[in-house]
Amino acid sequence: MRRFIKTPKNKKTLDNHLSSDQPLKSDILNNISELKKLFKDCSDIVFREFSIKEKKAYLIFVDGLIDTKSLEFNVLFQLLDKIEDIGEINANYFEKNMVTIAQVSESNYLNELVKKVLEGNTVLIIDEIEKAIILHAQGGVRRAVAEPETETSIRGPREGFTESLRVNTSLVRRKIRSNRLKIVSKEVGTETRTALAILYIEGLASDDLVREVLTRIDRIEIDGVLESGYIEELIEDHPWSFFPQIQNTERPDSVAGNLLEGRVAIIIDGTPFVLIAPATFWQFLQASEDYYHRFHISIFLRWLRIVFIFIALQLPAFYVAVTTYHQEMIPTTLLYSIASSREAIPFPAFVEAMIMEIAFEALREAGIRLPKLVGQAVSILGALVIGQAAVEAGIVSAPMVIVVSLTGIASFTVPRFNMAISIRLLRFPMMILAGSFGLFGIVIGSIILLTHLCSLRSFGIPYFSPLGPLSINEFKDVFIRTPWWSMDKRPKNFVHQNLVREKANLKPSPKQDN
Known part of the structure; x- marks a missing residue:
């Protein structure tokens, strides 16, 4: 568990052991001794000792966080192989004439040097010089740029962010x-x-x-x-x-x-x-490739997501409410089918729905945590086998399996995982309200949810805008995505100046002969 630090007394940091303005001294052995005390029991910190015209020098870096080849060629090779070409020994001379690394800076404070070393830089300290040279030669093993796994797309760039x-x-x-x-x-x-x-x-x-x-x-x-x-x-x-x-x-x-x-x-x-x-709320229902497909396709996909987010939130609750309190709403033929399938079920519809929803969530979580190849098989086969076995054993009814499966599919249509998981969590209180009060409970829950959405803000911007508060002019990129030639203005909620996005009258048309 992470904890907040409320007072400076609780700060167990490097600054407690080292004054923020402690400068380097001309005696290199004294400086190295202080640094070794601060890096005590840090086996990955390397102190590379060498000589420059009979003066001791040290390179200090973290093993694994630097580009070793760059350090060898641009620093050690320059200082050791071309030692006879070295003129006056001072930090400014080395920085401008000897070190060939692109980014170089100076510092004469110990705490600053420690910070730079831990960030993956290399520090060069030379005897009788009260300034250290900081060499920006970060490296080490890094993950290559690859396609993002959580936001796959059919059309669009394939590059994704890394950990750097x-x-x-x-x-x-x-x-x-x-x-x-x-x-x-x-x-x-x-x-x-x-x-x-x-x-x-x-x-x-x-x-x-x-x-x-x-x-x-x-x-x-x-x-x-x-x-x-x-x-x-x-x-x-x-x-x-x-x-x-x-x-x-x-x-x-x-x-x-x-x-x-x-x-x-x-x-x-x-x-x-x-x-x-x-x-905003609507931002989580939009995918990046909505802007790469033609606008007809984007409009269809957005409405599909909007419909299915309601299904993911309300369908199990609606089924529980109708089968428990409002059977008169079900067509007679369908009512006979549901009644016959539930005839041998020992649980009420609410308990049945809770069992299946929790089992479905457990299977989904197991599929995520297991190795990728095994996880997919477990989640798919587990759902099929457990669902079929539960129906044959008379624990749940076939219509309930269909409702839960459709609800699970609907939750997968939400492009953003953090919004999808929120809808999945809210499904359970909606089911409780439906099991307790029927459709009246669903209506009460929906009103509370809608009121909550309208009351939220994100950095001062209404969360449910442009629907609440209503702004018709902003609807070009909410429920639909109008053609690019018509989206000539940026959203007014975010931009208060330079609203124009593109030149007017960009709508394409057949070339007319003069």
């Missing part, structure tokens, strides 16, 4: 090649010192939104951040709500599209999931 912060920012920079794309770097976590970057397009993102995002991140005091989910929970508006208020994605094209609409992206080092804020 700079690789991820470069993927976004390749999409938006503008100097107005700003990247603000931050660090969160007193122990993990996790790097993150806030991305926005100057002139599109609201200044108030950018300030609010920066303020919420700056007030975080926690010992470690290992995934973007930590940040999401610490900066959202309504932490007790079932619904996600910040979108996460693995796709650079999705991030670029949202940035162009005036939103802000947060990239966290160590995870491929990027946060996008603010987010």
Whole structure:
């Protein structure tokens, strides 16, 4: 369990052992002794000793976090093989004339050097020089850019984010090649010192939104951040709500599209999931490839998702309510069929539905946690075998198996996993209300749910907009996706200036002869 750090007394960090302004000394042995004390029992920290014109020098780095070949060729080779060419021995001379690594900086504070080493940089310390050279030669084993597994698409880019912060920012920079794309770097976590970057397009993102995002991140005091989910929970508006208020994605094209609409992206080092804020309810029902297909296909797919999200939420509850309290609503032929199938069932419809829904969720969870090849077989065969066996044993009825299966399929149509899991969780209280009060309970539950959705905000933006509050002009990209030549304006909720997205009158037409 992660814990918040409420007072400076609780901060068990490096800063407790080292004054923030302790400078380097001219005696290299003294400096190395201090650094070795701070890195005591850290077997992965390497102190590489060598000599430069009879002066002792050390390279300090973390084994596994640096590009060894780059360090050997651009630093050690230059300093050892070309030792006779070295002129005056000082930090400025080495930085400008000897070291051939692209990014080089200086520091004369021990705590800054420790921080840079732990970030994957290499520190060069030379005797009688009170400045250290920081060599930016990060490397090590990293996952290659590949297609995202959680957001597959038929049409669109196949590249996805990785666990490297700079690789991820470069993927976004390749999409938006503008100097107005700003990247603000931050660090969160007193122990993990996790790097993150806030991305926005100057002139599109609201200044108030950018300030609010920066303020919420700056007030975080926690010992470690290992995934973007930590940040999401610490900066959202309504932490007790079932619904996600910040979108996460693995796709650079999705991030670029949202940035162009005036939103802000947060990239966290160590995870491929990027946060996008603010987010609305309808945003979670949209897939990135909606904008790559022709608009007729996108409209059909969006309406399909909207219909099936209602099925995923309400169908089991509706079945329980009708079969328990409102049998007169069922056509006679269908009623006879349901009654005959339930004749030998020992449980009421509500208990039957709960058993099947919980079993279905357990099978789905087992399929995710098991190895990929085995998991798919277990989830599919388990559902078929258990469902068929339960019907033959007279524990559940065949119509209930059909209802639960259709509900499960409906939940898979939601493109965003965090919204899909929220709908799956809310299905259970809706079933309880239906089992207790029938259709009246479903209506009460729906009113409460709709009221809650209308009351939510994401960084000040109404969560249910543009439906609540109503804004007809914003409907071009909600229930439908109009052609690109008609979406000439950006959403007014996010952009308060530079609303024009494209030139007017871009609708294509046959070429007319003069």
